[in-house]
Amino acid sequence: MSPPLLELRAIAKSYGGARALNGVSLAFRAGEIHALVGENGAGKSTLIRTCTGLQSADTGELIWNGTPLTLRDPQHARALGIRAVHQEAEFFPELSLAENLMHSEGAVVGRSFWINWKGVDAAARKDLSALALDLPVEARAANLGLGQRMMAEIAACVAHQSKLLFLDEPTASLSVRESEELFVHLERLRAAGTAIVYVSHRLDEVLRLADHISVLRDGKVASFGSRGDYDRNRIVREMVGREVRPGEKSSTTPPPTSAPAGAVVFDIANVTDPRGRFSNVSLQLRAGEIVALYGLVGAGRSELAQALIGLRPATGDVRLSGRPFLPSGPAQSLSLGLALVPEDRRTDGIFATHSCRENITAPWLGVLGRAGFFSLGGERTRAHAIAKKFSTRYRDIDQPITTLSGGNQQKLLIGRWLEPEPAVLIVDEPTRGVDVGAKAEIHDQLRALAARGKAVLAISSDLPEVLQLGDRVLVFREGRVNAESTRATATETAVVQAALPD
Missing domain, CATH: 3.40.50.300 (P-loop containing nucleotide triphosphate hydrolases)
Known part of the structure; x- marks a missing residue:
């Protein structure tokens, strides 16, 4: 040696x-x-x-x-x-x-x-x-x-x-x-x-x-x-620090059988980016289902997600719960029932100069006060509960979020957007950089959200995650939906082949 x-x-x-x-x-x-x-x-x-x-x-x-x-x-x-x-x-x-x-x-x-x-x-x-x-x-x-x-x-x-x-x-x-x-x-x-x-x-x-x-x-x-x-x-x-018991839940455990999906809650028709990152994208999300969106890096998946919450211009017809959906930005998008957990945690996700508590509760502070008065105690209680739900490791809920590991930051970020229970939740690379146990916890929370009748669009480059998490699997190639399959029929080979350019 x-x-x-x-x-x-x-x-x-x-x-x-x-x-x-x-x-x-x-x-x-x-x-x-x-x-x-x-x-x-x-x-x-x-x-x-x-x-x-x-x-x-x-x-x-x-x-x-x-x-x-x-x-x-x-x-x-x-x-x-x-x-x-x-x-x-x-x-x-x-x-x-x-x-x-x-x-x-x-x-x-x-x-x-x-x-x-x-x-x-x-x-x-x-x-x-x-x-x-x-x-x-x-x-x-x-x-x-x-x-x-x-x-x-x-x-x-x-x-x-x-x-x-x-x-x-x-x-x-x-x-x-x-x-x-x-x-x-x-x-x-x-x-x-x-x-x-x-x-x-x-x-x-x-x-x-x-x-x-x-x-x-x-x-x-x-x-x-x-x-x-x-x-x-x-x-x-x-x-x-312990033995892995047979049958213990982990990120590789097959998901439970999904209940039948409900009515269409999010309908996207011919959505196009003027700058050419995606074109003529059409897809539907139903209440109670998780749709996994796979594709190569640069295929336009993240840009589509940004357009859907009003962060970049796009043309086409988008409807949420049957009504035209044209948000001016993330705040209005959330108020209408659509939230996005972004891909780039550092740039678009966390508030780096703020505490864990402030990062968790930022989008929904209005529900924590009455008659113009804000309840700091109520905020701390809710923030603790969300952090605990994901077994987040932290010393103090008021410590800077940047003192947490990247995986623990990701747990809090997902918890932030799960708490308001939007009708549609888009998660872009939800388990990037998290450990085996945290991945299972995040998957469980997304499945629980779907079980409560919400729709989830999970964008992921992790092929095993796509096949385990999605009730349906869509493949994005060069800015378009190129293939669709169910969890039962999707295979790694077919998904990868559909993602590769001609």
Whole structure:
């Protein structure tokens, strides 16, 4: 076994009174893929931030190539060849793709210290070529899908010859084909001597790719071993700290038989985006059913969802409960009975400067007061109840939401939009970046909502999730609904084939 490239020795980190890492010791080696798994809140993201200069450990030390290392900031880490692609793609939405990559890597400076914008675009294209990506470098980041931004970040890391690469849920927003392409590149990087730390809740990927596996639980290393030492059940057992009982509910448990769907509550006919992201989309949602919408990244699914709640212009005929539905934005959409849980949690979902309580209750504060008086106690009670429903890990309901793990943030975000019980709920990548148990909880809550007569449209790039969750499965290809099947007739092969371009 080769000596460690980066070694962590008894690393500890706390936020307030909450211990995120508690004496973690690990070693990452060149030419290996080291998988890091654990439940939401186990400490995975904190570990990445500590190893990439975003924060310092309270105690413990980092050893780089045998020498003690104190990282001053992320730039210092990048100079050493330590890079990370985080679960939330860290792009400025109003800047172009090229400008975002320049911000990460430094400007291309010409004479007199002016930025050479042609050089910036050329450098971005060179970065993207590392993964053979064909993306418009001049496009605003806001107009790119989350998966496209994720792949662009990974490409930049590859192009700059990272020695140690942390990937946090890299396939969460990718299609099956895009994930397979990424795996090929990761295997090439491993063969070239790059150390890769692969953080994922997708255990099939972990068991396929990893040379070694470490399981974090409650901020500690609960288990470490070679890939051959593990199967799926052992990983889950180490994550939760108990034996997995036969028949226990999980995200892979088949859903219960659905009750017959009721009347059509949401009817979309010939909806078209003037900018060409989708065209002539027609579909119906019935009371009491979950419709899963699958497609490749960039197929236009998220843009359709944004148009339906009034965030982007579109033409066509949309009816909610038989009445014309033309909302001016999310607030009016919710008041009329349609809510959206967005794909991009960081940019469009959470209020990063606010507490967990405020994030949960933001859309429906009006029901928590009377005669112009607001009940803070009532707000706290409701927020606690929603957080508890999803087994969310938090120290205090008034703590900043950004101190929670990404998975726990996602639970609160979904709880926020489930609470008003809209007639139609659209969830875009509802379980992206959440652990096995949290995925099951989210699925259960969506099924319970449907059982109460509501309609759910679940947009997902997770093919097993699509087949387990949807009463019906629609496949989006190049901005159109290309195929439809029931849960009983849908197969992975048929769904993927319908999603692929001609």
